[in-house]
């Protein structure tokens with residue numbers, strides 16, 4: 001097991017910057033998910049950890065070992081970093097059986113025959129594919145093939161395992177199943193893992209820590225609970241959670257934040273608030289509420305309803321939000337929203353959380 005330390009990591013492609021000043025301290029044995037919208041730089045960070053891309057600036061350390069230093073032009077080749085990788089496409093060797101596929105990296109690493117045999121059986125069992133050991137990849141399903149690829153990666157006990165959207169080619173049911181296996185395998189192996197996805201459900205299911213990325217930078221790095229309970233930026237608040245926080249933007253007039261023409265929250269003097277954040281379960285559908293609300297969609301979920309709609313009035317300046325309601329709402333109907341007296345947090349023009357209101 002090893003820590004991963006990333007300091008000031010940057011990557012430029014020609015004149016465009018894909019990754020800027022990323023700093024992360026990953027504890028030994030952690031499962032870190034790099035999460036963010038398409039094009040935010042997740043894969044580029046992962047590729048720099050892997051040694052498939054050289055950083056333009058910054059340093060990557062595995063434990064005490066510097067594996068890449070962009071400022072000095074130093075990069076340890078991928079095969080010398082002691083890591084395993086699982087990709088979206090699971091290129092298994094078609095002419096080998098499942099067992100031979102998993103055995104191969106152990107043979108290359110010089111393990112003895114008896115060690116290999118014991119380790120392959122152990123890994124196949126842990127991923128529940130031992131009954132497929134003698135089949136070639138063409139005779140097993142896509143989900144099973146991905147499990148073989150995972151087995152092959154973790155068999156040599158790498159200290160670091162990197163995953164690049166490994167579940168995105170699987171159907172919904174298999175994705176959930178394989179995700180659970182991955183979590184179990186990680187807990188059993190203890191390898192420090194970094195996992196790229198844009199799917200926050202996947203991130204929340206697997207991660208001990210999440211780095212939310214936007215436009216090449218890390219917006220916030222923390223445990224899933226920290227990100228959900230205490231987002232440090234408006235972007236994190238609007239991105240995390242299912243549904244995400246209700247984030248209402250406005251301008252301050254006479255000591256209140258005004259959204260869609262309605263004063264919604266008292267703003268302490270001197271606080272340059274631009275957005276107010278509310279938890280979706282604390283915003284109620286209520287005919288007496290302050291904000292007019294046009295219902296677009298209502299979905300039953302775990303004993304409640306996820307109701308999405310537009311805040312009306314104010315000439316279309318209202319936001320599209322989703323609230324968790326105990327009562328159902330008819331799509332196409334008009335009702336009103338009642339907000340709590342105080343928002344959970346205010347965010348400023350730069351998106352950063354402001355002290356007061358937090």
Ligand SMILES: Nc1ncnc2c1ncn2[C@@H]1O[C@H](COP(=O)(O)OP(=O)(O)OP(=O)(O)O)[C@@H](O)[C@H]1O
Pocket residue numbers: 013017018036037038039040041042043044045198
């Ligand atoms: N080899 C490359 N040459 C030029 N630009 C690149 C290269 N690789 C990535 N980029 C650019 O860098 C930015 C970050 O890309 P990256 O693939 O890291 O994002 P991502 O968050 O992983 O996206 P996705 O979820 O779509 O895979 C994008 O603007 C992308 O177009």
